[in-house]
Amino acid sequence: MPTAIEVRSLVKRYGTLAAIGGVDFSVPAGTVFAFLGPNGAGKTTTTEILEGLRRRTSGDVRVLGLDPWTEGRTLHRRIGVIPQDFRFFEKITPKEAVEYYRTLFHTDVDPGRLLAQVELLDKMHARFDTLSGGQKQKLGLALALTNNPEICFLDEPTTGLDPHARRAIWAVIRNLKREGRTVFLTTHYLEEAELLADQVAIIHHGRIIAAGTPGEIIRIHGIPPRISVEGPEELAGYLRAHLTASVFSERGRVEVELADRRDALKILSAIEESGIPWQAFETRQDTLENVFVRLVGQMDDGALKSEAPG
Amino acid sequence: MNPRHIGADFRIVARSYFRNPLALFFSLIFPIILIGLFGLIFSSTASGTVSLEVLNEDHNSALSIQFLSALNETHIVQAVVVEDPSVTPANFATWLGQNDHPVGLVVPDGFAANFSRNQAVNMTVYTNPQDAASSGEAVFAVSGVANGFNLRAANGTALIQVPPAKTVGSQILTYIDFLIPGLIGFSILTSPMFSMVDIASSYRKEGIFRQLSLTPLTRAEWLTSRIAWYVLLTFVSAGIMIATGVYLFGAHVGVTLGMVPFLVVGPFLFVSLGMLAGSVTKTPESAALIGNIITFPMMFLSGTFFPVSQFPTGLQAFAHVLPLYYVIDGMNQVMLFSNTSLALSDLAVIFVSAVVVFALAIRFFQWRDE
Ligand SMILES: Nc1ncnc2c1ncn2[C@@H]1O[C@H](COP(=O)(O)OP(=O)(O)O)[C@@H](O)[C@H]1O
Ligand SMILES: [Mg+2]
Numbered sequence: 001m002p003t004a005i006e007v008r009s010l011v012k013r014y015g016t017l018a019a020i021g022g023v024d025f026s027v028p029a030g031t032v033f034a035f036l037g038p039n040g041a042g043k044t045t046t047t048e049i050l051e052g053l054r055r056r057t058s059g060d061v062r063v064l065g066l067d068p069w070t071e072g073r074t075l076h077r078r079i080g081v082i083p084q085d086f087r088f089f090e091k092i093t094p095k096e097a098v099e100y101y102r103t104l105f106h107t108d109v110d111p112g113r114l115l116a117q118v119e120l121l122d123k124m125h126a127r128f129d130t131l132s133g134g135q136k137q138k139l140g141l142a143l144a145l146t147n148n149p150e151i152c153f154l155d156e157p158t159t160g161l162d163p164h165a166r167r168a169i170w171a172v173i174r175n176l177k178r179e180g181r182t183v184f185l186t187t188h189y190l191e192e193a194e195l196l197a198d199q200v201a202i203i204h205h206g207r208i209i210a211a212g213t214p215g216e217i218i219r220i221h222g223i224p225p226r227i228s229v230e231g232p233e234e235l236a237g238y239l240r241a242h243l244t245a246s247v248f249s250e251r252g253r254v255e256v257e258l259a260d261r262r263d264a265l266k267i268l269s270a271i272e273e274s275g276i277p278w279q280a281f282e283t284r285q286d287t288l289e290n291v292f293v294r295l296v297g298q299m300d301d302g303a304l305k306s307e308a309p310g
Numbered sequence: 311m312n313p314r315h316i317g318a319d320f321r322i323v324a325r326s327y328f329r330n331p332l333a334l335f336f337s338l339i340f341p342i343i344l345i346g347l348f349g350l351i352f353s354s355t356a357s358g359t360v361s362l363e364v365l366n367e368d369h370n371s372a373l374s375i376q377f378l379s380a381l382n383e384t385h386i387v388q389a390v391v392v393e394d395p396s397v398t399p400a401n402f403a404t405w406l407g408q409n410d411h412p413v414g415l416v417v418p419d420g421f422a423a424n425f426s427r428n429q430a431v432n433m434t435v436y437t438n439p440q441d442a443a444s445s446g447e448a449v450f451a452v453s454g455v456a457n458g459f460n461l462r463a464a465n466g467t468a469l470i471q472v473p474p475a476k477t478v479g480s481q482i483l484t485y486i487d488f489l490i491p492g493l494i495g496f497s498i499l500t501s502p503m504f505s506m507v508d509i510a511s512s513y514r515k516e517g518i519f520r521q522l523s524l525t526p527l528t529r530a531e532w533l534t535s536r537i538a539w540y541v542l543l544t545f546v547s548a549g550i551m552i553a554t555g556v557y558l559f560g561a562h563v564g565v566t567l568g569m570v571p572f573l574v575v576g577p578f579l580f581v582s583l584g585m586l587a588g589s590v591t592k593t594p595e596s597a598a599l600i601g602n603i604i605t606f607p608m609m610f611l612s613g614t615f616f617p618v619s620q621f622p623t624g625l626q627a628f629a630h631v632l633p634l635y636y637v638i639d640g641m642n643q644v645m646l647f648s649n650t651s652l653a654l655s656d657l658a659v660i661f662v663s664a665v666v667v668f669a670l671a672i673r674f675f676q677w678r679d680e
Contacts, residue, residue: 051524052678053520053523053524053678053679054678054679072678074521076523076524076525076526077526081524083517083520085517086517086521087516087517087518087521088518088521089322089326089518090326091325091326091329091330091675092322092325092326096321096322096325098319099321100318100319100321103314103315103317103318104315104318104525104526105525105526106526122445127329172646272540
């Protein structure tokens, strides 16, 4: 599979602040790549460097084989960009905006068709300043698609949107992938990355702290699954005495780590054999969300500790 | 430069403008207000006559009446005889002050009798130093008429004749005629300067430049479309100003094809200058400050309201480095004096400045961050 985006040792400094402290990743063409990170992690900085809107301090960046900063004009004809917090001329309607872009890009898209695709047809004659946050974002999406781009960059496309509007944007992103386009997405919603992305990179303080498919990240950085039942503290004591696996007890639930799937029956038998009443059996899987919160938390703790004197 | 890009952007600018009622109101009404206001202020004092209160103590003698009608014939003053019997030469000055009359004249008792006996008489003019214009005109008119009477009394012939005054230029010009090119220049300067300075910083802040940088539109095309818009706006407002001046104040400016280059190159210069001022600064506040520093001196010192030739020498030299001076002077040359060669040299100055400022604006205005 050809590579759409290739980033090696990317560094971006704002004065003394290293907003991006050396990141590497690559995005195969036709896949959805999600950059996941809390506010201030460096998502927008990275995205805008890829789009040719900001100059990198050092490192090697290739988008569709082009250097985004020096070959921006050529690149811009082949990519679509929705910036974080998309703004446009206040008195212009979505239809006029698409017509404007169509002339600039010399394409022949039909504004009605394009606006229908992003579910904005009903607002095609409304002025930009009367649109809701979600509708503005949809117009941004439509404009990003006027030039039939090979890569779409979406910087936090759903931040601040209501659940319905968010789902509509997700549907459009899935469609982009189906049409064979590459999608580069940033988000601080785990759910979004998990639902849409083929590959996820978790970025924090300008560094990638985990990368891979959502499944891989959970397997590598997540805690093992657990068998969980409702039961008293004494059940936990019984299990600790009879099993080698780690046992946890909290707020009326007893949980046993399932490091190996083949141990499942043994654990369940031990629970039953204890003779202590229990109910509501379930298995607990770590989520990307837990992994994310834990990784980010560990890093911040580490940072705090290393800053502490002594 | 792709004309289709410029056209597409021009449509965006025009639509944004027409959908902003306040902006539209000001660009159409402001020229009328400007011409109306200055027309009213200056035409009333410039073309109107000064009313001169006359206390005739000579019992309406034939000679005193002749003297007053001679005053009226100057068209500088209009003699108004005071009928109130309580007003006397002793309390005349107080009475004038109390009744807000700037100037007055006392024709003394025995004026006709003394004049016919070749004896000197005093014609006392009362003036108000706060109204220097009316005072000067009254003294001038009275002494002029008095000279005429003296000459007659001496049976002399006036060797130097001064026929009715003619105004500079090809036609009879009034102040409003000088005002129209000045105010057209004023709006060629102010309307692009203020809005481009604002646009330069607000579009950057709102990320609109960043958005446009992702399209094939170039900065030169973008700036050209703004210039085209302000050229159009200038034609409309110049038309409104000329029409208001002609129909309301009887101006006789010449509407000639010679104006056209100034109405095109003027906005070309000031749209670029506004963009340059807005681009070399980082914040909207400093952009506005720089814009004002450039705009305000030019607004008043380029011959907008008063001819530069009336300025003190130092100020005149300063006016000659202001680009708006050449716009206004050039329009004066074509509209009032039909002086093509002077107009052409003015035009050359503006055009070269415009090209330089345009290039600098394109150079300094970046639509993406480093
Ligand atoms: N133009 C800038 N000048 C200085 N610092 C900046 C600039 N843009 C971003 N930063 C800083 O760089 C870091 C990363 O910012 P950003 O890339 O916007 O993060 P994110 O998009 O993940 O929220 C933050 O600490 C932010 O304050
Ligand atoms: Mg961001």
